[in-house]
Amino acid sequence: MNQNEPGGAVPQFAGNLSANWKCEAKTMVKLKLIGDISDFVPGIEALKPDLPLCFGEDGIPVTVEKGDKMAACLSNKQGKIVYGEKVQFFRALSYFAQCGTLCSVEETPCFRKNGVMFDMSRNAVMKPETVKYFLRKMALMGLNLGMMYTEETYQVEGYPYFGYLRGSYSQKELRDLDDYAYMLGIELVPCIQTLGHLERALHWEAMAPLADTASVLMVGEEETYRFVETLIKTASAPYRSNRIHIGMDEAFDLGLGNYLKKNGYTTKTELMVKHLARVSEILRAEGLEAMMWSDMFFSMCSPTHSYRDLKAPIPQEVLQSVPDNISLVYWHYSGIDENAYRIMIERHKLFPNKTVFAGGLSTWIGPVAKTDIAIAGTQLALRQCKLQGIDEVFATAWGDNGAECNLLAALYGLQVWAEMGYRDALYEEQHTKARFLSCVGADAQAFLDIAKLDAVEGVVPSPNVDSKDPCKYILYQDPMFEIFQTDSEDFVLSPYYAKMAALMERHRDQNPDFSLLFDFYAKLSAVMEKKCLWHENATRCVREKDRVTAQMLCGQIPEIIARYRNLLTAWETLWFSTSKPYGFDVIEQRLGGVIARFETAAIHMAQFAAGETDSISGLCEEKLPYESSYPQGHLNWHPYWDWMVSNNYVGIRD
Template sequence: MKIRFTGEIENIKDGIHLLSSELSFQEEDEGFQVQVIQRKGPIFVKSEANKAEIHFEEKIHFFRGLGIWLEYFKKRGVFEITEEPQFEMTGAMLDASRNGVLTVSEIKSLLRKMAVMGLNTLMIYTEDTYEVKELPYFGYMRGRYTEEELRVCDEYAQALGIEMIPCIQTLAHLTEALKWNFATNIRDTADILLVGEPETYQFLEKVITAATKPFKSKRIHIGMDEAHQLGLGRFLDNNGYEERFVIMNKHLEKVVDITEGLGLKSMIWSDMYFRLGSKYGGYYDLEAEIPQEVISSIPNAQLVYWDYYHSDEEFYRTFIQKHKELGSNPIFAGGVWTWNGISPNYGKAIVTTEAALNACKKEGVKEVFATMWGDNGAETPLTTSLPILQLFAEHAYHKIVTRQEVAERFHFCTGGTYSDFMVLNLFDETPGVSENNLHESNPSKFLLWQDVLIGLYDQNIKGLPMNQHYKNLIPKLKDASRKNPEWQYMFEFYEQLARVLSVKAEIGIQLKEAYDAGDKNEMESIKVQLASLIESSKILRLKHRKLWFSMNKPFGWEVIEIRYGGLLSRLETAQFRIEEWLKGNISHIEELEEERLYFEGPYKMPEGTIGRNIYRRIVTAGNLT
């Protein structure tokens, strides 16, 4: 489509140019006239027979308005639409610290889609994956972003009306940084900095300066969550026991002194204050007591209330109020549930997002964002987060949001088909798992990686038609691959994953039953199936590799590839063990002699779940580390 933009376009012309290819239009003097008017107030889009108007206040509102006009112009031709922004900040935070580090080109692609959605903030969570020139081991071989890479992303975002805010850690979650010898004197525990040590604050000044240098924003997220052993390592040895609230506030005060000295406004995750006030160390403890003297001495930093778990709107409202009692209106961080395993948990993400954002609107929260974590290896591609980002975006401009509206906008803003993306939810919402998978089962992960000879999760799925469940997904994913060309690599990977699981899910159970029955014919048949499964798993590795390298830096893939190597090696060993038994070279297969127990540690699993765990607890009952 040819378009002629007129009016107040100086501030948005670079962004228009960046989106022209994404939205399939050309800027031409002879094109359809779109009058651009910047003023205070809601987004207003009006289309007539031969001209259109887009009224906006902030740059990001124009780009959402442009997308709305293009979408509805094709549907209706003549129309008027008004949208009232519900929040001052609505954005996303992508994880670049769990092995997967998105390439600059992939970040740019995300930024373009965010702009059309109307999301105005992007944080990149970097524990050590950014360049600190004075510290060559900081982020070494971890795919760290260079200063120039981050600056390029920031300038791109600025053109689209999106603020990029650095998001780092300044207390805990620093295992990968602190493992090197340069950190010997500043290490309290394996992942926590030594509070009060002068070298600690010299280190923090370097990393904060480096983290913020590429960005125009004067805001910074300095982390400080989940410091469970705060003051209990070398700090305890050096100083004796000190009240942990006091340690927290002293450290935060020193870090805020650094940020304010650089002209920055800080935000922190809020959980440590609630954990320290809880008798059992829980974040969401409604009985937590935070002393008034602690509240009054909390340094000048915005609190970020993160919650990806609750499906009850009233809980969010109550906890928002508890944050307000600490002295400020909190920022809210929800979650897209890309960290459940090898596939997204859309069911839980949708339920929790609906409850949380409705609560935020009612409680007057002004800033919200969606976290895109990549826990335990970033096995799930972050592009699967887009449907939930769209849900956040629609909540950002409407009091009430319907699933149909989200699906239609998602198709326009991303080019993807919403219902096809939702098929990915079925990898973990399997037989035995309750609706929306609210207890966070991840069977697609544990069934892929678990050992067929040891089968730690076999008893959990016994009697459930898991093979058939995954077999039913194959044609749906093949169709999705055809209908979503931009996401072809992703859907091809998941199609192959379904093929592997349609055999592997129950093969350990079948193997144990055949062995217990002494059925040599069935054991021979399973040995043949294992050969086919090995070839299918090799194809899966290659498709996963293609997908990874299409969006991420190469660093971190080695972790996933080692997992595939382990999978393939153990399948081959299973063949070998069966062959030795069939030939009579061994009288027993000891792994199959063991009784299968229900896997229920370290927490008791509620009804409606069949298990969730991380890689090292899936593949062995031994000590992988």
């Protein structure tokens, strides 16, 4: 495996650059670094496979000095690197790789902290080697903050069911990742949950005494606070940082389960404030500063329980309820209303606490990274952050509903985030593409084209920029019940996905370091082509008694099943190259279910084609739109597999 690929061998450190790093190609720029570079040597060694640079006594002399900005200047006679902090040194090297001996760059970071949060809790838990790969790319981009979102994917002594069979990180793995990040000038911060989003832990009988509802902890109980204290101590132990993200978002049913039965009704506001005070005491005792998601404070004040209610007054007791050792994280992952970003930041600044902004890389709605959506929202959000003095921002890479999108697909979005952190301008496509080629070593357009798999031609633009994900709901749609038949009947998508399959195959062949990623998207497009062909014809031919088309569809089913199996193989190969094996069982069950249903559909369609029956249940039935209010000419979005695969999951969310 190429060392530059995720999951490849991690370079071993050497102490003497000139002796251990020799030029292997004539195109390499050779440098002689002058100054105290001892702190950078391990990082430079780790970045060997990522940079076309080499070092030696006969190289171009480059002075290295600390300053109040980032500067990278290089001619064929001399050069200079100025860095304000460690990671900027590595960003300067990436400019040398990009520009060679015609390099003259000066930049002042717009933010004190800028980085990414990796979701390690929605099926996919990245291998440590993959995290290191991302950290190297972040260093070259100049991002100095990494956040490890682990709801219960870290091992906790005394709670064996916490993270059981989930690929949880050991203390040793996390400590090693923190060392690696530190070497590159990146602060790694643990991100956990201390109230809600704990359904995967709380569903075990052994954890039941800690549960208020299926996902929310039982507040006010001493056993709960012993548990929270253990979580905080365990999660923070492997990291150098004295900071921790404690979650506490979307606890909508707080106090409405076992707490209500035991204590009677108490307002969410009162419960939240009391719980936060206890957690804050634990944080102080451990010498930790914390961040938490801010949505609960705003939704509690809104008559409609909306986080983004821009007009609801915030009572003074709420404004004063957040302890001073906790920052509020305003999360807003998409949207093109810049005024909404401005108002929400202003509302956050009413609190005496520090405000941090979290945007998104649009990795959480199916297998496609919607980088176009991420760019549209990011440039507006970050401009408002700059104007209003927000000095800490990060991009989230969520994996909602199964981590179907491999986070490698979000690399270009991460580059966008980085470049906007060093420049006052909005998104500059050509500059960012050039930077991406230098930092990641791949064609930026290939990564932008991934979004086209969901941004299909002929769809009316929607004010909700997250409004379409055909690669998810058509992929899983039952071939006979066709829940989305009415929603999709205006579109003929099979030719489009044939074109996308060819495009992804080209990107696969032209970007060998990412061949597994683009092979997956090529196989996904190939499935979509034939699956759409089925849905474009199955209902019509049965209703119109068109047995010729029915016979054609019967002939297509073996090819459809074969393409699903090819997709499953490509998906598994990609998954295992970047993530621990835990969680892929969910993906395999989802695709396997569609294959099984097509085997059943083959029997029924063959009977219809032979004239043995005049109808097929499901296909004959008139379909209602999935969402009756959705306008014609749009494709809707349906993020949850169990909502889209069948209407017969009775009680699945009870």
